[in-house]
Amino acid sequence: MEFKDSQAIYLQIADYICEQVLLNKWQPEERIPSVRELAVQLEVNPNTVMRTCELLQQQEIISNKRGIGYFIHPDAVKKIRQFKKDSFISNELPSLFRSMYLLDIDVDELKPYYEKFKKSNFR
Numbered sequence: 001m002e003f004k005d006s007q008a009i010y011l012q013i014a015d016y017i018c019e020q021v022l023l024n025k026w027q028p029e030e031r032i033p034s035v036r037e038l039a040v041q042l043e044v045n046p047n048t049v050m051r052t053c054e055l056l057q058q059q060e061i062i063s064n065k066r067g068i069g070y071f072i073h074p075d076a077v078k079k080i081r082q083f084k085k086d087s088f089i090s091n092e093l094p095s096l097f098r099s100m101y102l103l104d105i106d107v108d109e110l111k112p113y114y115e116k117f118k119k120s121n122f123r
Contacts, residue, residue: 013052
Protein backbone atom coordinates (compact mmCIF):
# COMPACT_ATOMS: atom_id res chain seq x y z
CA MET A 1 0.00 0.00 0.00
CA GLU A 2 1.33 3.41 -0.92
CA PHE A 3 0.65 6.07 1.68
CA LYS A 4 -0.03 9.72 0.93
CA ASP A 5 1.57 12.57 2.87
CA SER A 6 -1.73 14.45 3.05
CA GLN A 7 -3.33 12.18 5.69
CA ALA A 8 -2.12 10.30 8.77
CA ILE A 9 -1.15 6.69 8.02
CA TYR A 10 -3.50 5.22 10.64
CA LEU A 11 -6.42 7.00 8.94
CA GLN A 12 -5.36 5.65 5.54
CA ILE A 13 -5.28 2.16 7.04
CA ALA A 14 -8.77 2.74 8.44
CA ASP A 15 -9.91 3.70 4.92
CA TYR A 16 -8.31 0.52 3.57
CA ILE A 17 -10.13 -1.64 6.12
CA CYS A 18 -13.43 0.11 5.42
CA GLU A 19 -12.92 -0.35 1.70
CA GLN A 20 -12.35 -4.09 2.18
CA VAL A 21 -15.70 -4.24 3.99
CA LEU A 22 -17.55 -2.17 1.38
CA LEU A 23 -16.11 -4.31 -1.43
CA ASN A 24 -17.34 -7.44 0.41
CA LYS A 25 -13.80 -8.79 0.76
CA TRP A 26 -14.28 -8.84 4.54
CA GLN A 27 -17.77 -9.82 5.66
CA PRO A 28 -19.64 -8.71 8.81
CA GLU A 29 -18.77 -10.85 11.82
CA GLU A 30 -15.68 -12.18 10.01
CA ARG A 31 -12.28 -12.06 11.71
CA ILE A 32 -9.84 -9.63 10.14
CA PRO A 33 -6.09 -10.20 9.95
CA SER A 34 -4.27 -9.68 13.24
CA VAL A 35 -2.51 -6.43 14.08
CA ARG A 36 0.85 -8.07 13.33
CA GLU A 37 -0.39 -9.56 10.05
CA LEU A 38 -1.75 -6.21 8.88
CA ALA A 39 1.44 -4.44 9.94
CA VAL A 40 3.56 -6.85 7.89
CA GLN A 41 1.17 -6.74 4.92
CA LEU A 42 1.01 -2.93 4.90
CA GLU A 43 4.68 -2.48 5.91
CA VAL A 44 3.95 -0.29 8.93
CA ASN A 45 4.61 -0.37 12.64
CA PRO A 46 2.16 -2.58 14.60
CA ASN A 47 1.47 0.42 16.88
CA THR A 48 0.09 2.29 13.87
CA VAL A 49 -2.27 -0.59 13.07
CA MET A 50 -3.26 -0.75 16.74
CA ARG A 51 -4.16 2.95 16.63
CA THR A 52 -6.33 2.25 13.58
CA CYS A 53 -8.08 -0.62 15.37
CA GLU A 54 -8.79 1.58 18.38
CA LEU A 55 -10.35 4.22 16.10
CA LEU A 56 -12.49 1.66 14.26
CA GLN A 57 -13.55 0.12 17.56
CA GLN A 58 -14.73 3.52 18.80
CA GLN A 59 -16.78 3.89 15.62
CA GLU A 60 -18.19 0.36 16.12
CA ILE A 61 -16.87 -0.81 12.76
CA ILE A 62 -14.79 -3.58 14.32
CA SER A 63 -14.97 -5.27 17.71
CA ASN A 64 -12.37 -7.09 19.74
CA LYS A 65 -12.96 -10.60 21.02
CA ARG A 66 -10.30 -10.85 23.68
CA GLY A 67 -7.71 -13.48 22.86
CA ILE A 68 -9.22 -14.20 19.44
CA GLY A 69 -8.84 -10.98 17.46
CA TYR A 70 -10.78 -8.25 15.75
CA PHE A 71 -14.03 -8.90 13.91
CA ILE A 72 -16.12 -6.82 11.52
CA HIS A 73 -19.11 -5.44 13.41
CA PRO A 74 -22.50 -6.72 12.13
CA ASP A 75 -23.61 -3.14 11.25
CA ALA A 76 -20.23 -2.09 9.83
CA VAL A 77 -21.37 -1.63 6.22
CA LYS A 78 -24.20 0.68 7.24
CA LYS A 79 -21.97 2.70 9.58
CA ILE A 80 -19.12 2.98 7.08
CA ARG A 81 -21.44 4.12 4.30
CA GLN A 82 -23.08 6.75 6.49
CA PHE A 83 -19.74 8.06 7.75
CA LYS A 84 -18.24 8.11 4.24
CA LYS A 85 -21.34 9.80 2.77
CA ASP A 86 -21.30 12.52 5.42
CA SER A 87 -17.57 13.07 4.86
CA PHE A 88 -17.95 13.14 1.07
CA ILE A 89 -20.86 15.58 1.18
CA SER A 90 -19.13 17.99 3.53
CA ASN A 91 -15.53 17.72 2.29
CA GLU A 92 -15.43 16.75 -1.38
CA LEU A 93 -18.76 17.67 -2.92
CA PRO A 94 -18.37 21.47 -2.54
CA SER A 95 -15.14 21.35 -4.56
CA LEU A 96 -16.76 19.17 -7.22
CA PHE A 97 -19.78 21.49 -7.44
CA ARG A 98 -17.49 24.51 -7.74
CA SER A 99 -15.62 22.92 -10.64
CA MET A 100 -18.88 21.90 -12.31
CA TYR A 101 -20.20 25.45 -11.97
CA LEU A 102 -17.02 27.05 -13.33
CA LEU A 103 -16.91 24.62 -16.27
CA ASP A 104 -20.65 24.84 -16.91
CA ILE A 105 -21.14 21.08 -16.45
CA ASP A 106 -24.65 19.88 -15.74
CA VAL A 107 -25.24 16.96 -13.37
CA ASP A 108 -26.95 15.03 -16.19
CA GLU A 109 -23.77 15.26 -18.28
CA LEU A 110 -21.90 13.22 -15.66
CA LYS A 111 -24.24 10.25 -15.58
CA PRO A 112 -22.73 8.42 -18.59
CA TYR A 113 -19.24 8.83 -17.12
CA TYR A 114 -20.40 7.50 -13.78
CA GLU A 115 -22.06 4.47 -15.40
CA LYS A 116 -18.92 3.76 -17.44
CA PHE A 117 -16.82 3.99 -14.28
CA LYS A 118 -19.07 1.52 -12.43
CA LYS A 119 -18.94 -0.96 -15.31
CA SER A 120 -15.19 -0.85 -15.68
CA ASN A 121 -14.31 -0.89 -11.98
CA PHE A 122 -16.96 -2.84 -10.09
CA ARG A 123 -18.37 -5.60 -12.25
